[in-house]
Structures are given as structure tokens and as C-alpha cells.
Amino acid sequence: MGGPARDMPHATSRAAVLDVIRAAGTISRVRLIEATGFTGATISTVVRRLIDDGLVTEVGRSESTGGKPRTLLALNESARYAVGVHLDHSGITYALTDLGGSVVARMSRAGAGTDNPPVVVARMADEVDKLIQGVGISRDLVLGLGLVSPGPLTPASGMRLTPPTMRHWEDFPLDQALAEATGLPVVLENDATAAALGEHWSGVVRGTPSFAAVYMGTGIGAGLMIDGVVYRGRSGNAGEIGHMCLDADGPDCWCGARGCTEALAGPAAVVTQARADARVSRAAGLTQGPGGQRPSVASDFAAVARAARLGDRGARELLEKSARWLALATRALANIMDLDTLVLTGPALAVAGSVYLPVVQEELDRTFFARAAHPVTARLSDSAATAPAIGAATMVLRAELVPLRQGSLPLASTLRDPEPRAAAGGAATGRAVRANR
Numbered sequence: 001m002g003g004p005a006r007d008m009p010h011a012t013s014r015a016a017v018l019d020v021i022r023a024a025g026t027i028s029r030v031r032l033i034e035a036t037g038f039t040g041a042t043i044s045t046v047v048r049r050l051i052d053d054g055l056v057t058e059v060g061r062s063e064s065t066g067g068k069p070r071t072l073l074a075l076n077e078s079a080r081y082a083v084g085v086h087l088d089h090s091g092i093t094y095a096l097t098d099l100g101g102s103v104v105a106r107m108s109r110a111g112a113g114t115d116n117p118p119v120v121v122a123r124m125a126d127e128v129d130k131l132i133q134g135v136g137i138s139r140d141l142v143l144g145l146g147l148v149s150p151g152p153l154t155p156a157s158g159m160r161l162t163p164p165t166m167r168h169w170e171d172f173p174l175d176q177a178l179a180e181a182t183g184l185p186v187v188l189e190n191d192a193t194a195a196a197l198g199e200h201w202s203g204v205v206r207g208t209p210s211f212a213a214v215y216m217g218t219g220i221g222a223g224l225m226i227d228g229v230v231y232r233g234r235s236g237n238a239g240e241i242g243h244m245c246l247d248a249d250g251p252d253c254w255c256g257a258r259g260c261t262e263a264l265a266g267p268a269a270v271v272t273q274a275r276a277d278a279r280v281s282r283a284a285g286l287t288q289g290p291g292g293q294r295p296s297v298a299s300d301f302a303a304v305a306r307a308a309r310l311g312d313r314g315a316r317e318l319l320e321k322s323a324r325w326l327a328l329a330t331r332a333l334a335n336i337m338d339l340d341t342l343v344l345t346g347p348a349l350a351v352a353g354s355v356y357l358p359v360v361q362e363e364l365d366r367t368f369f370a371r372a373a374h375p376v377t378a379r380l381s382d383s384a385a386t387a388p389a390i391g392a393a394t395m396v397l398r399a400e401l402v403p404l405r406q407g408s409l410p411l412a413s414t415l416r417d418p419e420p421r422a423a424a425g426g427a428a429t430g431r432a433v434r435a436n437r
Contacts, residue, residue, distance in 0.1 A: 011403040013038060017046045018055065019402040021073055022100065026059055028070035047073060054079045055099070055401075075100050080400060081142050083128055083184070084392030086191060087112060087149040087174075088218055090298035091347075092124060094131050095389040101201045101397060105135045106386055111296070117172040125181035143400050144185035146392030147178060148194040150219055187395050191215060191388040192239055195345045196223025197230055198391030199381060201398065211341035212239070213381070214330050214360075216348040217388070218297060220262045222333055241329040242266065265325035267301035267348050273318050274304045280314040283307045298347060305352040316355065323356040327363035334376050335369045345381035346388070353380040 010016040013036075020035045021027055027035070032043050050056035057076045061069035077100040086093040091111040096104045109127055112120045132139055149169075175188040196213035199205050209228040215221045220242030224231040232238050242262035243255050250259025251269075263269060274280045284307040288294050307315035330342060344353055344360065357380055364376040381387050 013042055014046050014050070015402045017043065018050065018075075021050075021056060022075050022401060026072040026074045028062060028072055030070055032073070077102065079141070080397075081132075081137060082393040082396035082400075083131065083142060083145045084194075084389040084394070084396075085124060085128070085145060085147050085178075086194075086386075086388035086392060087120075087124070087147065088191075088298075089113065090218060090296040092120075092127070093386055093389040094127060095386055095393050096131050096135060097390065097393040097397065099397060099401070101198070101390070101394055103383075103386075103390060104137075105131055106389065107131060112169070114168070117169055117174070118177065121174075121177045121181050124178060128182050128184075142184060144187065144396040145178065145182060146187050146189065146194065146395040147175060148189050148191045148388045148392045149174070150191055150217070150221075185396075187399070189392065189395055190221065190237065191217060191346070191391075192221030193223040193230055193232065193236070194391030194395060195381070195387040196225050196343075196391065197398065198383070198387050198394045199343050199345070200225050200228065201391075201394040205341060205343060208341045210337070210339065211343060212333055212337060212339055213343045213345050213387075214241070214326070214333070214349075214378075215346040215387075216267070216326070216344075216356075217346040218267060218348075220266050220326065220329070223391075224337065226337075239333075241333050244329050244332065246325060246328055261325060261329040265322040265329070268297045270304055270318050270322050271297050271300040273321075274300070274315065277314060277318075280304070280307070280312065280318065283312040284315055301348055302351045305355070308352070308355060319352055319355045320359060323359035324363070326356060327360045330360050330378070331363050331367055334364060338370060340374050340376055342376060342378040343381050344378060345384045347385050349380065350384035353384060 010019065016036050017032060017038070020032060024031070024035075029040075029043050029047060032038070032047070033040055036043070038046075047056065051058070054076055056073050059072050059074045061071055063069065077098040080099045081104065082097055084095040084097065089111050091108055093106070093108045095106045098104055107127070109123075115123075128145065132142060175186045179186040192213060192215035195215050196211075199211075199213055205211050205225075210226050212225070213223040215223060222239035222241045224239050243253065243257060243260045245257060245259045246261055246264055247259035251263045252258055253260035253263040255262075271286075274284055275286055284300075284303040286300055286303060294300070304315050304318060308319050333339070334342065342360070342364075344357060349356055357378060361378045364378060365371065368376050383390055
């Protein structure tokens with residue numbers, strides 16, 4: 001648990017109690033009083049209403065320590081569900097999670113490619129329907145849809161400054177269009193921030209309420225959790241280590257700067273160097289597709305990683321060079337935030353994390369500024385390939401369970417009435433919802 005509820009800026013006592021129950025797994029009313037600082041009367045009232053709403057259930061009794069065994073409470077994980085969608089040029093990943101954040105179903109489909117945004121949105125809406133129908137749950141139980149995509153995002157709807165492969169999405173009202181197409185509330189977030197929230201919600205990162213998720217997919221970024229709350233910055237684009245300058249005389253970056261981490265270490269940089277080396281290109285099987293078109297950067301990067309795993313020295317050297325650049329950016333992030341935990345995640349690190357992790361950890365061990373005070377531990381995500389989609393669903397779950405006063409996802413009033421309805425309530429009306437910037 002990321003600290004007692006009294007230290008969290010929950011919007012209501014209900015949110016605080018639910019957050020403690022979620023994090024604890026099972027907990028008694030007595031322990032809830034200790035964890036939240038609320039009175040026994042408040043806990044009794046809140047828990048009774050949560051049980052009536054179907055969100056919490058009594059799951060048995062604790063072992064007796066001499067007195068009467070205490071009744072244990074737990075989240076009713078099948079009471080609600082959420083959909084997460086990760087939109088990228090190279091692929092679209094979908095995840096359906098239950099109220100506890102466990103993945104019930106997932107699927108991956110072709111990416112946005114060069115198709116017009118309205119065409120892609122219509123396809124996404126159809127695939128969301130199939131995902132929900134495939135597990136046989138009532139659509140009324142789906143709280144909403146979390147949508148993540150590469151940043152940067154704008155405080156208003158849509159993407160303004162986009163990677164070259166998604167330039168045709170600039171100014172498209174992505175969240176609004178998908179809300180209308182699916183009939184579900186939609187919240188939009190960048191992929192790295194969603195990945196961090198997913199790691200926190202799942203309980204994989206334990207023992208510290210503050211950490212960073214270093215993300216590498218098509219690009220590079222970082223999601224920041226501070227005292228159990230996502231830190232987004234003024235416009236929701238905090239953590240952009242992909243556009244931290246590591247070499248003032250380095251290559252041009254699509255963002256307009258030079259020597260950015262992404263331009264030096266990103267998958268596109270690795271693939272470009274691999275294609276320029278005839279031997280590595282041959283070992284990785286990098287070829288042109290039909291009509292002279294090349295496969296996506298993601299598939300080419302995966303091919304280079306596969307060649308490295310099979311023992312090709314040139315391919316491994318390219319990945320290690322990329323890893324050293326990423327390690328520099330990661331160390332700078334750890335220094336600025338004074339972190340003790342970092343999670344490496346994202347589709348690119350799902351296929352090449354075994355190369356990157358030791359390089360990043362060695363850099364932290366050797367040069368992290370506060371290493372005499374405490375170490376920094378880097379680890380690979382258990383769900384690196386699908387972390388953004390899982391985190392996207394988590395955004396909706398968090399809005400329902402633990403709306404915060406500021407900074408996180410203040411969606412309780414838009415996803416639900418102030419008092420959440422019972423599981424058999426009516427269907428939600430589609431509308432776009434922006435994360436608080």
C-alpha cells in the first residue's frame with residue numbers, strides 16, 4: 001500500500017477506504033480505521049454503502065488471536081470492468097480488466113498506419129465491441145475506456161506535435177471521436193504515464209510510493225508516480241526523457257531539437273544503424289516489403305533484438321549502444337527525482353530488455369548521485385508489451401475507485417453519479433473526458 005489514506009488527497013472518505021481495501025487485498029474494519037485515521041462510525045457507514053453498491057464483499061474471517069475473529073473485506077473484482085486501448089502507428093493493443101486491474105482479455109491488431117483517423121476510430125470501436133462481447137459480460141458493467149497514445153498531448157482534445165509516423169493525426173479530436181463511436185466515456189493519456197499507473201495499480205511495485213516507469217515503444221518517455229499519485233506537469237507531458245538533450249551536436253530529432261535521447265537511443269535509431277550495416281541487416285533479416293515498403297520500426301527492432309539473442313555480435317553492440325544512451329537519461333531522471341525504483345517497460349523493452357537492464361543498472365550503481373545514501377533498483381516490467389493498454393484501463397478504474405482532489409484522474413462526477421450505482425444500473429453515455437492537466 002502506498003501509505004495510509006490520510007496522506008493521500010482523496011476526494012472523499014469513500015475513495016480513501018476503497019483505495020486501502022484495493023491495496024491491501026483483504027482487510028478488517030479495525031485495520032481500515034488504523035490505515036485511514038477515520039472513526040469507527042465513518043468506516044462502518046462507508047463500508048456498508050460499498051457492500052450495498054456491490055463494490056466490496058465480506059470474504060470470511062481472520063485467524064483468531066485470542067478474541068473474536070475479525071470479518072475480512074475485499075474488492076468485488078467482478079463488479080465493474082474497464083477497457084484500455086494503446087494506439088500506435090505499428091499496432092493497437094486492447095485490454096479488458098476487472099475492478100482489481102487483472103486482465104480478463106486482451107488482443108493486438110494492426111496499427112494506425114497511414115489510414116485516415118476516422119477510419120481507424122471506426123475499426124477501434126468495432127474491436128472494442130468484440131473484446132467485450134468475447135468475454136460475455138454486460139456492457140453496463142464497463143465503466144469506460146482509457147485511451148493512450150504517444151505524446152505529447154494537448155490540454156484540449158487531440159494531438160498537436162506528433163511523431164512523423166502519426167503526423168496526419170495532428171488536431172484530430174481523438175478522444176471525442178472514440179467516445180462517440182463506442183458510447184463509452186473516454187479518458188486520454190500518454191503511453192508512458194499510463195504504464196506507470198498500471199504498474200502501481202497492479203501492486204507489482206511494492207515498498208515505495210514513488211518511482212518512474214521508463215518506457216520505450218516507438219519512442220521513449222517516462223511515467224512518474226510521486227507518493228502514489230501520477231505527476232503529469234502543466235500539460236500532462238511530464239517525464240519526456242526521450243527529448244532530453246544528451247548530445248548538443250547530435251542528430252536532429254523530429255521534435256525540432258538535436259541530440260535527444262530518442263534520436264540517439266530509440267528503436268528508429270537502432271534500425272537505421274542496423275540497415276546501414278550490411279552484415280547486421282542480413283543477420284537480422286531486414287528486408288523491404290511489397291512495393292518497396294519497409295516493415296514497421298517495431299518489427300525491424302524486434303528482428304535486431306532477435307539476432308542479438310541468437311548471438312550476432314553486431315546486433316548486440318547496436319542495442320548496447322542504445323542502452324548506454326538510455327542509461328544516461330535514466331540516471332539523470334533518478335538524480336532529479338531522487339528515486340530508488342525504476343521500471344523498464346514498453347514494447348521495445350519487452351523484446352530487448354535483457355540487454356538494456358544490466359546496462360541501465362550498471363550506470364545507476366556507478367554514477368547515481370545519492371548512491372552513498374541509497375541504491376536505485378531497476379527492473380523489467382512483467383507486462384512490458386501490454387503495459388500501456390493495461391494502464392489505460394487502470395485510469396478508468398482509479399477514477400471510479402479513488403478519485404483525487406487534484407492531479408490524478410478526477411472523473412468520478414463524469415463516469416458516475418456521486419454515489420456509484422449498483423452493478424445492474426443503466427448504460428453510460430459516450431463522452432470524452434480529459435485527464436486533469
